[in-house]
Amino acid sequence: MTTPIDYVPPAVWTWNAPNGGQFASINRPTAGATHDQDLPVGQHPLQLYSLATPNGVKVTVMLEELLAMGHRGAEYDAWLIRISEGDQFGSGFVAVNPNSKIPALLDRSAAVPQRVFESGNILLYLATKFNALLPEDPAARTEALSWLFWQMGSAPYLGGGFGHFYAYAPAKFEYPIDRFTMETKRQLDVLDRRLAQCRHLGGDDYSIADIAVWPWYGALVLGHLYNAAEFLQVQTYTNVQRWAQEIAARPAVRRGRMVNRNWGPAEEQLHERHDAQDFDTRTQDKLSPAAG
Numbered sequence: 523m524t525t526p527i528d529y530v531p532p533a534v535w536t537w538n539a540p541n542g543g544q545f546a547s548i549n550r551p552t553a554g555a556t557h558d559q560d561l562p563v564g565q566h567p568l569q570l571y572s573l574a575t576p577n578g579v580k581v582t583v584m585l586e587e588l589l590a591m592g593h594r595g596a597e598y599d600a601w602l603i604r605i606s607e608g609d610q611f612g613s614g615f616v617a618v619n620p621n622s623k624i625p626a627l628l629d630r631s632a633a634v635p636q637r638v639f640e641s642g643n644i645l646l647y648l649a650t651k652f653n654a655l656l657p658e659d660p661a662a663r664t665e666a667l668s669w670l671f672w673q674m675g676s677a678p679y680l681g682g683g684f685g686h687f688y689a690y691a692p693a694k695f696e697y698p699i700d701r702f703t704m705e706t707k708r709q710l711d712v713l714d715r716r717l718a719q720c721r722h723l724g725g726d727d728y729s730i731a732d733i734a735v736w737p738w739y740g741a742l743v744l745g746h747l748y749n750a751a752e753f754l755q756v757q758t759y760t761n762v763q764r765w766a767q768e769i770a771a772r773p774a775v776r777r778g779r780m781v782n783r784n785w786g787p788a789e790e791q792l793h794e795r796h797d798a799q800d801f802d803t804r805t806q807d808k809l810s811p812a813a814g
């Protein structure tokens with residue numbers, strides 16, 4: 523074990539300065555808007571304000587799946603929120619999500635526009651609105667929702683714990699990396715055992731449980747997150763691998779992954795989405811010049 527830093531917490535914590543971590547410049551200990559900034563509004567009932575992080579991808583995959591099923595009411599405008607530049611602290615965004623985190627959805631088809639925040643709740647809202655991707659049978663529905671809520675409770679240990687200390691912290695600290703690696707591998711084992719029993723997390727059918735879990739744990743075992751595939755020995759979770767690959771091949775998932783993405787290979791980026799044709803008619807000037 524490496525020597526821990528010689529730090530004695532003061533009686534009262536004070537916010538001194540950015541701590542050097544990758545996202546230090548946007549972290550602060552208070553909530554609320556920092557500046558006036560209206561959100562753009564497009565022509566569709568559903569307005570999505572997001573970015574293609576795993577939490578954002580859940581919603582764009584869901585919307586693309588609904589459209590693929592023929593739910594025309596799921597047409598949406600997806601606007602890019604650049605969290606590294608502080609867009610989530612603009613007054614318009616905070617009005618839709620007081621927690622200042624993507625994704626945030628505004629459903630303007632209601633008499634009074636309905637704001638929806640927290641990605642798990644957005645999935646549940648859309649599944650209920652369109653009566654899709656969530657079983658009606660109470661037992662099957664409850665099982666799917668258990669896995670949806672499992673994701674919401676578990677992923678902060680993967681992202682805020684493992685991912686932060688393995689990939690983003692200003693130095694490599696053995697204690698937190700050990701702690702969160704242990705938990706991440708335990709979670710992968712939970713999924714692996716479940717997926718040894720059934721094709722999808724909720725049972726036979728693909729549902730919002732898979733849509734919530736895949737952008738985190740699917741991406742992790744496919745080697746897309748934190749460059750940690752070898753460290754975590756992700757190939758050993760064979761049932762998660764089978765499930766992750768099957769979902770990755772779905773056309774709606776391939777489209778959803780691209781929406782609001784402004785980093786990585788140019789051909790995988792679609793900064794804003796307003797129409798299904800945006801996927802086909804992307805032009806170079808809509809794409810980032812370089813991988814981010």
Ligand SMILES: N[C@@H](CCC(=O)N[C@@H](CS)C(=O)NCC(=O)O)C(=O)O
Pocket residue numbers: 548575576577578605610622623624625639640641642
């Ligand atoms: N529990 C939230 C988490 C959302 C979240 O953490 N979003 C991140 C990106 S993945 C974010 O917007 N971070 C900006 C910030 O923390 O200022 C959800 O699932 O919607």
